[in-house]
Amino acid sequence: MDSFYSIIIDKKSEVPLYQQLAEGLCHMIEQGILVANSKLPPIRQMASQLHVNAVTVVAAYKYLEQKKVVYSLVGSGTYVSPLPIEKMPEPLIFPSVDVQKQYSIEGAINFVDSSIPQSLFPVEEFKDAFYTVLEREQGNAFRYLDSMGYFPLREILCEYLKEYTIHASAENIQIISGAQQGIDIISKALVNYGDTIFTEKPTFYGACATFMSRGGNVIGINMEKNGIDTLELENLLKVYHPKFLYIMAYFQTPTGISYSTSKKRKLLELAEKYHFYIIEDDNLYDFYYGKEKIIPLKALDYKNKVIYIKSFSKIWMPGLRMGFMLLPKKLLESVRSAKYTTDISTSGFLQKGVEYYLKKYGWKHHSEIMRKYGGEQYRMAVSAVKKHLAEKVSFLLPKGGISLWLKLPPNVEAEQLCTLLLQQKVIVSPSTQYYMGQKENNENIRICFSNVKQRELEEGMKKINLVIERLQNAP
Amino acid sequence: MDSFYSIIIDKKSEVPLYQQLAEGLCHMIEQGILVANSKLPPIRQMASQLHVNAVTVVAAYKYLEQKKVVYSLVGSGTYVSPLPIEKMPEPLIFPSVDVQKQYSIEGAINFVDSSIPQSLFPVEEFKDAFYTVLEREQGNAFRYLDSMGYFPLREILCEYLKEYTIHASAENIQIISGAQQGIDIISKALVNYGDTIFTEKPTFYGACATFMSRGGNVIGINMEKNGIDTLELENLLKVYHPKFLYIMAYFQTPTGISYSTSKKRKLLELAEKYHFYIIEDDNLYDFYYGKEKIIPLKALDYKNKVIYIKSFSKIWMPGLRMGFMLLPKKLLESVRSAKYTTDISTSGFLQKGVEYYLKKYGWKHHSEIMRKYGGEQYRMAVSAVKKHLAEKVSFLLPKGGISLWLKLPPNVEAEQLCTLLLQQKVIVSPSTQYYMGQKENNENIRICFSNVKQRELEEGMKKINLVIERLQNAP
Numbered sequence: 001m002d003s004f005y006s007i008i009i010d011k012k013s014e015v016p017l018y019q020q021l022a023e024g025l026c027h028m029i030e031q032g033i034l035v036a037n038s039k040l041p042p043i044r045q046m047a048s049q050l051h052v053n054a055v056t057v058v059a060a061y062k063y064l065e066q067k068k069v070v071y072s073l074v075g076s077g078t079y080v081s082p083l084p085i086e087k088m089p090e091p092l093i094f095p096s097v098d099v100q101k102q103y104s105i106e107g108a109i110n111f112v113d114s115s116i117p118q119s120l121f122p123v124e125e126f127k128d129a130f131y132t133v134l135e136r137e138q139g140n141a142f143r144y145l146d147s148m149g150y151f152p153l154r155e156i157l158c159e160y161l162k163e164y165t166i167h168a169s170a171e172n173i174q175i176i177s178g179a180q181q182g183i184d185i186i187s188k189a190l191v192n193y194g195d196t197i198f199t200e201k202p203t204f205y206g207a208c209a210t211f212m213s214r215g216g217n218v219i220g221i222n223m224e225k226n227g228i229d230t231l232e233l234e235n236l237l238k239v240y241h242p243k244f245l246y247i248m249a250y251f252q253t254p255t256g257i258s259y260s261t262s263k264k265r266k267l268l269e270l271a272e273k274y275h276f277y278i279i280e281d282d283n284l285y286d287f288y289y290g291k292e293k294i295i296p297l298k299a300l301d302y303k304n305k306v307i308y309i310k311s312f313s314k315i316w317m318p319g320l321r322m323g324f325m326l327l328p329k330k331l332l333e334s335v336r337s338a339k340y341t342t343d344i345s346t347s348g349f350l351q352k353g354v355e356y357y358l359k360k361y362g363w364k365h366h367s368e369i370m371r372k373y374g375g376e377q378y379r380m381a382v383s384a385v386k387k388h389l390a391e392k393v394s395f396l397l398p399k400g401g402i403s404l405w406l407k408l409p410p411n412v413e414a415e416q417l418c419t420l421l422l423q424q425k426v427i428v429s430p431s432t433q434y435y436m437g438q439k440e441n442n443e444n445i446r447i448c449f450s451n452v453k454q455r456e457l458e459e460g461m462k463k464i465n466l467v468i469e470r471l472q473n474a475p
Numbered sequence: 476m477d478s479f480y481s482i483i484i485d486k487k488s489e490v491p492l493y494q495q496l497a498e499g500l501c502h503m504i505e506q507g508i509l510v511a512n513s514k515l516p517p518i519r520q521m522a523s524q525l526h527v528n529a530v531t532v533v534a535a536y537k538y539l540e541q542k543k544v545v546y547s548l549v550g551s552g553t554y555v556s557p558l559p560i561e562k563m564p565e566p567l568i569f570p571s572v573d574v575q576k577q578y579s580i581e582g583a584i585n586f587v588d589s590s591i592p593q594s595l596f597p598v599e600e601f602k603d604a605f606y607t608v609l610e611r612e613q614g615n616a617f618r619y620l621d622s623m624g625y626f627p628l629r630e631i632l633c634e635y636l637k638e639y640t641i642h643a644s645a646e647n648i649q650i651i652s653g654a655q656q657g658i659d660i661i662s663k664a665l666v667n668y669g670d671t672i673f674t675e676k677p678t679f680y681g682a683c684a685t686f687m688s689r690g691g692n693v694i695g696i697n698m699e700k701n702g703i704d705t706l707e708l709e710n711l712l713k714v715y716h717p718k719f720l721y722i723m724a725y726f727q728t729p730t731g732i733s734y735s736t737s738k739k740r741k742l743l744e745l746a747e748k749y750h751f752y753i754i755e756d757d758n759l760y761d762f763y764y765g766k767e768k769i770i771p772l773k774a775l776d777y778k779n780k781v782i783y784i785k786s787f788s789k790i791w792m793p794g795l796r797m798g799f800m801l802l803p804k805k806l807l808e809s810v811r812s813a814k815y816t817t818d819i820s821t822s823g824f825l826q827k828g829v830e831y832y833l834k835k836y837g838w839k840h841h842s843e844i845m846r847k848y849g850g851e852q853y854r855m856a857v858s859a860v861k862k863h864l865a866e867k868v869s870f871l872l873p874k875g876g877i878s879l880w881l882k883l884p885p886n887v888e889a890e891q892l893c894t895l896l897l898q899q900k901v902i903v904s905p906s907t908q909y910y911m912g913q914k915e916n917n918e919n920i921r922i923c924f925s926n927v928k929q930r931e932l933e934e935g936m937k938k939i940n941l942v943i944e945r946l947q948n949a950p
Contacts, residue, residue, distance in 0.1 A: 023748075026750050030750065066714070066716070067715070067716030067749075067750075068670075068716045069716060069750070115618070115619060118613075118614035118615060118617075118618065119614065121614040121617055123609075123613050123614045123616075123617070126609075126617070127609045127610075130605060130609065131606065131609075134598075134601075134602045134605065134606075135602075138593075138598050139593035139594065139596040139598045139792070140593060141598075141794065142593075142596055142598070142601070142791075142792030142793070142794035142795055143590070143593065143792075143793065143794045144590060144793045144794055145794065177652060177818045177822075178818050178819055180815075180816065180817070180818055180819050181817060181818040184816060184817050184818070188688055192690070193668030193669075193690045194668075195543075206815070206816060206819075209812070209815075209816045210816045213663055213813070213816060214689070215667070215668045215690065239541070240542070241541070241542030241543050241544065275501055275505065275542075275544075316617075317614070317617035317618075318617070318618065318619045319616065319617035319618045319619055319620065319822065319823040319824060320617055320822065320824070321818060321819070321820070321821070321822040337684070338688070340655075340681070341655065341659060341681060341684045341685045341688060342655070342656060342659050342817070343652045343653050343655055343656040343659070343796060343818075344653055344655050344681075344796070345796070346796070347652075347794065347795065347796040347822065347825060348794040349794060349795075349825075350822060350824075350825070
């Protein structure tokens with residue numbers, strides 16, 4: 001309470017006393033001395049401490065309330081409003097915002113990095129593409145483009161989608177600056193404050209952070225071995241009317257689970273029955289290692305309920321910052337508006353480069369390289385886990401993707417394990433990160449194997465084994 | 476009312492009657508037969524029309540309300556909820572979303588296009604920059620970068636800012652994919668649903684659309700000849716607590732007005748006194764045609780109240796899609812998070828290209844070219860208006876920028892004038908576009924002269940003169 005003595009009330013000043021008090025309190029809030037949701041002293045107490053009339057304190061509190069600096073709860077008191085900076089979800093462990101920091105741990109074994117080694121980027125082809133575009137277009141490469149994107153690129157993406165068994169028209173394609181922007185733009189177009197959003201549980205926190213930042217009420221639905229629990233989903237649909245359900249139909253982040261065809265059909269049926277959209281976030285199509293091709297949910301979407309978001313980050317290069325969405329016709333206008341108010345359009349220079357690349361080089365050759373590389377990494381990772389952790393963890397074989405989702409033995413907590421591993425320069429994400437920081441599941445870890453060498457895999461697994469043992473034997 | 480006969484209630488079905496009715500209504504809403512905010516028939520009327528019990532209708536309405544498909548107003552009835560697509564502001568006349576369409580009017584004289592002719596883009600220099608970066612970095616050019624941006628670029632931008640009399644540290648610079656994204660990210664970091672935002676009135680609709688899309692309550696404050704009306708501002712500050720005030724300190728869009736130094740100081744004083752931030756949107760610094768250098772608001776900001784957003788679209792090339800923000804330290808973390816959930820980071824390839832360009836070529840030479848070009852266009856535009864419209868319009872000399880704000884004679888409405896001009900292939904924006912579609916001011920037009928030739932200016936003014944005369948002489 002002493003701290004309130006720092007407010008100086010000058011009774012000779014022309015500034016009204018309540019105003020002086022209000023300003024003093026504001027100052028303390030700005031300085032972080034009074035934190036969000038902390039209670040201000042009761043009126044009489046404050047008045048006697050500062051030697052002012054109770055009416056002055058009432059006026060100051062009312063004034064601050066009008067300005068949303070504080071809020072009052074009937075019968076309880078007056079509280080400091082949360083500052084905007086605090087509306088973001090709790091800081092997560094190893095948040096991807098800190099990619100830079102992760103790389104900067106010298107010599108660390110990184111099981112969080114989901115990118116592909118730089119040596120696999122088709123750099124020469126893209127150099128050719130960007131050189132050619134600059135020579136061909138000159139200044140025209142840097143004009144504004146339509147918000148939906150460069151039309152010839154959208155046309156060739158329709159060809160590309162045939163590979164994915166999806167039939168699309170260029171009119172329904174929206175170019176985006178990466179998949180994360182797609183999620184952001186869809187949220188802008190569809191989510192109003194207080195709207196309900198369904199997601200898989202666990203899921204990618206970057207998507208949830210976006211939904212929550214728009215005031216969305218995010219409800220996670222548990223995953224089963226062959227996709228989301230559709231019974232739980234339908235029960236919740238009887239109570240809520242979500243704007244959309246956000247899913248990854250194969251090699252889900254973080255579980256690696258893929259949907260069975262019957263689950264996919266069930267989802268589409270429910271979307272139609274209960275009038276909601278499904279966002280299908282596809283960043284790993286090319287990483288299947290079985291013989292059978294995968295069928296995206298969008299390929300089965302005859303009723304136009306699926307918003308398909310395609311990232312190029314895993315296939316080509318993460319720093320390209322480009323991708324696209326295939327949209328139900330009804331959403332085209334609102335999404336285009338949302339894209340315009342987001343960044344007007346994706347760089348035309350980059351779009352033209354990608355268009356040239358696709359036209360000249362196609363995509364089959366490179367996607368085969370990626371699949372071959374991913375498959376080798378996958379087999380290496382599975383065998384390293386089996387060799388070093390067979391008695392410690394259990395997991396499902398995802399048959400694709402870039403990560404394994406390992407269940408720890410009882411009494412070993414994922415967060416504690418990851419913290420200890422970090423001290424040994426092994427970076428691993430704990431399950432809580434995919435449960436929005438909740439401790440609901442603190443018993444899995446995710447091992448991303450897309451950018452580690454065999455030696456690192458072996459050494460990493462050995463270290464994980466040792467730390468698990470240490471935790472098991474702790475008193 | 477006939478339309479409700481299309482709902483078929485099958486009394487033999489296993490589906491409960493209320494569910495059938497609810498689904499029928501949903502279907503009509505989806506089809507657009509029932510539009511947002513339209514009233515559903517009273518319960519008894521609906522019941523008798525469909526030959527069901529009133530309880531069934533009550534249950535159906537309640538069910539739809541739970542799902543937010545409809546809402547009820549006490550004592551008034553049940554209404555169709557607005558669909559997400561309709562939460563956007565009313566479509567504006569000549570919205571910039573349709574840049575493509577504007578260009579596609581063959582042979583039109585375009586006084587809306589605010590870009591610089593392609594022939595002035597420093598294309599050779601940027602080609603050199605992108606070639607060099609690709610050769611130097613190879614695949615590294617396409618890795619993920621930190622969300623805040625490429626550090627060497629942020630460092631050289633501090634040098635660049637000295638030209639603007641702004642002293643900055645690289646830690647406080649956030650790279651963005653164009654100024655519009657800056658506005659969007661700041662909104663994401665600061666605006667919660669229901670928050671108040673102050674803007675100049677009139678102002679750039681792209682910014683307002685972004686604030687509104689986040690549920691912001693936008694209040695415009697009138698402009699005077701030397702900046703915003705600070706008396707009106709202070710009066711409103713006594714009632715509202717805005718998250719920020721969005722302004723353009725010189726050559727404001729659309730009025731061309733620049734702030735006097737005393738107004739700038741007053742603004743900063745108010746920002747401190749009433750605890751709000753000021754967004755300074757700077758896209759035209761280089762376009763002053765007088766002898767004196769301009770002082771940005773940010774240069775006077777000793778109390779860290781100004782969020783400075785810098786666009787590169789006018790200086791270099793609009794399609795580059797890059798810019799930066801200089802932020803108060805307190806906002807760094809929340810803005811970085813917002814950038815991450817928006818698009819992770821701006822393309823590293825583009826950032827590295829711009830960094831190389833700035834380091835090798837500097838900025839003085841090119842900004843002199845731009846100022847010289849802009850000044851010539853400005854003098855040409857002013858003299859064309861004086862020559863052809865002297866008796867029709869009045870306007871202030873902005874002494875900089877890329878547009879003139881012309882006041883029409885009484886009884887000539889801007890919207891009608893612009894519609895008639897469009898038929899004559901002259902594209903001009905009416906004042907209503909900058910008043911969020913409100914008819915509050917229907918008496919100004921904005922003439923953007925940055926991308927028209929002398930012949931077009933003369934011919935355009937002649938046509939405007941003729942159409943104004945026609946409207947004045949109309950019965």
